[in-house]
Amino acid sequence: MVALKFKGHSTPLRTMSSQEGKFQLKHISGLVSLHLSRTSGQPKQLRAGSENSSPGLEFTIQLSLDTSSRCVCCKDNYGKPTAVWVSIDECQVVALKSFSPGQWKSAKIPSPLLKLEQTKIPCTLVIHFARTAGEINARMQFFNLYVNQLNCDVTFHFGTAEKDGQIGGHVTILSARSSVFAAMFQSGMQEASTRKVCIKDIKPDIFKQLLHYIYSGRTSPELSEEIAQPLFVAADMYDIGDLKDECIQFLLSCISLENAVNLMAWAHVRSIDSLKEATLTFVGSNGKEICKQDDWERLTKNYPDLCVMATRLMLK
Template sequence: MSSTRWITETVEGSHEFNIEGYSLAKGSQGVGYSMTSGKFSVCGLDWVIRVYLGGYTQTCKDYISVFVKLVSLTEVRAAYEFKLLDKTGKGEHGAHYTATSPRMFNTTENSWGFQEFMKRSELETSSYLKGDCVTIHCTVRVVQTRVEEGKHYVIPIPPSNMGQNFKGLLESEFGSDITIQVGNESFKAHKSILAARSPVFKAMFFGVVGNPNMETVSIKEVDPFVFKAMLLFLYSDEFPETRELSNSDSPCTSTSILHHLLAAADRYDLARLKLMCEEKLCEKITADTVATTLALADQHQCLQLKTVCLNFAAKPKNLGEVMKSDGYAYLEKSCPSLLTDLLKISAAVDK
């Protein structure tokens, strides 16, 4: 027996359009004048957001008009939603407007939206406008259809256990051909695996000045517990569990461990591990640690982490506590440019 499935589904994507200097933009734009966001992709198609601060036409001149436009030359059905992002940090986003049903976007009708999205007078007295900045969030849901022919058999495929197998190889030390001395601890590993995962190890063992016959190597710039965590990642491609990052005798906090691990990932050119550390450090930012994390992010070119740290520290409710921390004292002495950036952002937030 055979079967066919006709499947209709949506592919969703979102974009935030930040309008800074709202008052200046409003004053320079009359009815029918628009500002356009950068392109963003949903379902492989390019879209932009168009905002008319002075209204799309004379009939809606007291309103802000918003539209989403299909840039790609094709035809597609899509639903859309607009909302204003709350600037108080409470997450109470508002002015929700959603298309009741998908619209047809094509070369003739490539733009849909709302002419009377919100009255300017309401916006200008709301929590959606702060620091002369307003953020419009747009979600596009593209409707797709596809046909699937039914299968005549079902063979369950188990998930890959390659990571566990390689991790077991590390823990068993079977076939190891290199001993790495880190502080007072030694680790047995496999040169081929280390070289395949890290360009630095590849150069160390098999590069022009490398030695493929070496049996031991000493590493001084990384603490043993951090090197162990890095080894676990190299063999499993997974972020080590918290219990694997340190033992009960380690004086380091989890944030401190992540600092050391990010530095090691950068040193050994492990981009994926470096990004994992960035993500976890973003979740652990506090007033006591943010200055230290900011300095680390700047040193190792972690731009996303640096931005998150600056925005957190610049908030009026956080800045006072941040300035009391040891990390802030370090910024004053060693990273004056970072301190300047922080104070600029803080001044902008206060306006």
């Protein structure tokens, strides 16, 4: 999985009809082109005295890979992009559909939060690449060591009376995936000699999901609003950067009237700038509904500086 941001050039949306960016990925040879075209609110329809934002603004996005690239032309599927998603302004996530080898295109994407005077369009692109059978088998074999608790050389204890109040792991694998575990199991540390670790600040089910991700590279079950935040905290505690990124990308995709204020406060406390900015933008664009909520009233008392920032956006 690869994620990158494309911000375009310095032409404001009021006069821009399309823009394109080219870049390279270490996973493939050849250039990748990302083309963004506006499909509504054409420049001639937008006068200087018009509103700064347009609820009818729509875009399409097209991704193109160099057709001479090995990942596009090879007979097997290894290294081929198999799925592409894009998020505009970190508020919408849209899947692109393949219409020819190396070519993907989105349907029309409404973007009511973009401002006509913007000169850049933040665009996050996620590409999923195919794997060989050998890669899949190797990952499954490592994962089975954890699932079946085979040859474990460290035990995590949760201090609970539950039947599954402990679980095993493997020092070498954990150390390779986490700098925190690597430091913990160095010689001279208590955990290195006892091979026992007491987990106090993370719930057992969340810690087990953290281990599941360390061994498999994916969450189980799939991320939900209930587990994304505590799982991010656990990943942050043990320095699992890719899991942190997945949790944030998921939370960015599910911002709503019901959770925007609390997500904004949580992102502020955790210093997660991308989520904080996205929720601020959402709150600023939905001020009438947000200000009626009890969550907003609590925000004014607990985070007055954040409330001021959101209020200023509401007044724009």
